Amino acid sequence: MRIIFTFLLGLATIVLSAQNTTKPNIVLIYADDIGIGDFSCYGAIAVKTPNTDRLAKEGIQFMNAHSVASTCTPSRYSLFTGEYAWRRKGTGIAAGDAGMIIKPHRYTLAKMFKQAGYVTAAVGKWHLGLGEETGKQDWNGLITPGPKEIGFDYSYIMAATGDRVPCVYVENQRVVNLDPKDSIQVSYVKNFPGEPTGKDNPELLTKLKPSHGHDMSIVNGISRIGYMKGGKSALWEDESIADSITTHAVQFIEQNKSKPFFLYFGTNDIHVPRYPHPRFVGKTDMGPRGDAIVQFDYSVGEVIKALERCGIRENTIIILTSDNGPVVDDGYQDEAVQRLKNHKPWGPYRGGKYSNFEAGTRVPFIVNWGNKLIPQKSEALVSQIDMLASMARLTGVDISSVKELDSEDQLDAWLGRDRKGREYVIGFGGSLTVLTHDWKYIEPNKGRVYNPLTNTELGNNSVEQLYDMRKDRGEYDNVAEENKIIVGMMKEILRKEKAKGVGMDL
Secondary structure (H helix, E strand, C coil): CHHHHHHHHHHHHHHHHHCHHHCCEEEEEEECCCCCCCCHHHCCCCCCCHHHHHHHHHCEEEEEEECCECCHHHHHHHHHHCCCHHHCCCCCCCCCCCCCCCCCCCCCHHHHHHHCCCEEEEEEECCCCCCCCCCCCCCCCCCCCCHHHHCCCEEEEECCCCCECCCEEEECCEECCCCCCCCCEEECCCCCCCCCECCCCHHHCCCCCECCCCCCEEECCEECECEEECCHHHECCHHHHHHHHHHHHHHHHHHCCCCCEEEEEECCCCCCCCCCCHHHCCCCCCCHHHHHHHHHHHHHHHHHHHHHHCCCHHHEEEEEEECCCCCCCCCECCCCCCCCCCCCCCCCCCCCCCCCCHHHCECCEEEECCCCCCCEEEEEEEEHHHHHHHHHHHHCCCCCCCCCCCCCCCHHHHCCCCCCECCEEEEECCCEEEEECCEEEECCCCCCCEECCCCEECCCCCCCEEEECCCCCCCCCCCCCCCHHHHHHHHHHHHHHHHHCCCCCC
């Protein structure tokens, strides 16, 4: 099988070098808050995900893959820049009116693809800020900088997140369907006079009610984080978000089928507020969260069908993963906790979104390239930080002059040829963590141990933590005291990683 794979990889390399038009298209499906136990191909029983399962069955399904952080903004920042977000201030969870976090001068994944001759698009959840300064955007005109300034030719994005105002789509950096006579105003400081809120007007919450926070401006019968006024004709309907962004992703594929393209498709379904379209309601016994997973899988299927319809499926690499681990109650009364039953979004691991424990960053990760890969489940240790360098090698772009990269070329592991992958991955969930094939180390942290609102063990501790992942993947037995040499090795890895950031031209 290794001989066959080597032949196929060599053949693909020859074809890629022969002519530009044969470069593989890249579709990155970036799920939101999906845990490693949420797909049926990863062991879920209470929900079926046939389209995602198909990608896994026909491609490389990774069992030890990681986002860079256990929350969404830093993971996306690292994915696009190839730089660890913990190196830079201001890369935490972005407010809905945050200024653009990735500055226009930065080298990015999208710029790399453009350098390789690709058409590029960002569709769906963004959550990396827009505009020059926080709170200073002109939501009623051209919002700049934005996706275009960091390398995307086309963009159709949610302004922030589903639970934050403004609840509008932004296409090529202008709000969609905006009536100029009804201008948008946004504030994360105080409400606008006369505007109802979830806190003061619970009778207007016709679709979802908050369980904690999320009690400010009301849009589509759901209260959010932040305050907003105006823009009524531009407001989205939560139940149609998946259809809207999927339609635009498919349109981009159809319009660019004759040229190499990179499509970042950031889905929103499982992130709160969860309010799937009526045709998905009741598809599982888990309520909105389970039904939203089915809705996500539908979007995956629509992308696959579009590629097949355009005759480019076999020349398209689909990468499917998630920005961080799962959270069940993240602020709305959607019965996610009560109806979870035996479903384990975090799989056999501890923690989840916001956590230093393994379920915070160990996420589903699938690479599918038509019939060009040998299907397998891989135990290779991989990280999303390596997307930029790995795709640069695939497309023949020299990035050796880019100074601020933590990204490494792990293309062989991503394509299933290397079963080992990285020596270690660095994660961030409040503390820095180091995971090797055998050990997990968590730096001491004075943060709180447990978040009662989301029912999440955060993995913070004032003492050093070391876990033997070979026999304690649940991270319950801290063996730091009896393994001083291993602890020292892990600390040395972190020391060297931190030292790399000193003097970077950022």
